[in-house]
Amino acid sequence: MKERQDSIAARIAGTIAGGVRRRQQERVPRALVYDASGEPRIVPPGGEAQAALIATAERIVEIVLEEEPPPE
Numbered sequence: 608m609k610e611r612q613d614s615i616a617a618r619i620a621g622t623i624a625g626g627v628r629r630r631q632q633e634r635v636p637r638a639l640v641y642d643a644s645g646e647p648r649i650v651p652p653g654g655e656a657q658a659a660l661i662a663t664a665e666r667i668v669e670i671v672l673e674e675e676p677p678p679e
Contacts, residue, residue: 615645622647626661627668636661 613621622639630636638650638660650657 615641618645618647623664623668626664630665638664 619641626636635652637652638657639647640650640660641647650660
């Protein structure tokens with residue numbers, strides 16, 4: 608049976624969700640970037656690039672959470 612591969616968008620969403628879970632667990636966040644073929648690469652920790660990517664991802668999550676309708 609052929610193994611199903613998730614779309615790049617699904618993989619990115621999973622990565623962001625994992626980052627949120629790590630943040631909630633007070634673990635050190637990590638930054639990943641994806642190449643054109645969808646393969647992830649970890650951005651070296653402690654650098655300005657990592658800090659900027661993490662700050663951007665956190666802001667995106669905040670925006671999405673602000674736009675979610677309240678639970679019924």
